[in-house]
Amino acid sequence: MKVVLVGYMASGKSSVGRLLAKEIGLDFVDLDDYIEEQQRQSIKDIFQEKGEIFFRKLEHQMLEKVLTEKESLLLSTGGGTPCYGINMDTILKHSDHSIYLQLPVATLVERIAKEKEERPLVKNLNNEELPEFVGKHLFERRSFYARAKFTLDCYGKSIVELVA
Ligand code: S3P
Structure with missing residues (x-):
């Protein structure tokens, strides 16, 4: 079985994914980590x-x-x-389940503000600029995420609740 999680930066894809994979007995792969391993270089670099x-x-x-x-x-x-490109088609073609982890802009901004350094797209923004950036960016990206077969409303829920 193949399951794919999609969603904006800091929506919890890696933390929910890691625990969910364990619960349902699947190998967990984080695409960013996979790229870093294959390339022997950090995403940032x-x-x-x-x-x-x-x-x-x-x-x-x-x-x-x-x-x-x-x-x-x-x-x-x-x-x-x-x-980007045909990636969402690739995801839908090769997965049995695809899940969009959905969160409101304010929650994403709050989380991203705490961990900007490792994220090349936002690391040069100051915290005052983040809400407008994330708001516009999510507006552009939402239609791609929404093509996932299932949307999980993650607002106010813990990782354990989301996995359940
Ligand atoms: C990106 C998100 C990052 C990483 C890269 C670009 C993006 O992953 O792939 O910095 O375009 O939103 P996370 O969603 O895990 O932060």
């Missing part, structure tokens, strides 16, 4: 040294690779993964 377009091409190749090579897995994607 890939963005810095090679740029976002290079990263998006790599992300697409790694998505195809992990979804076709593995028989069964729970994959948590990067926040931008479903929003």
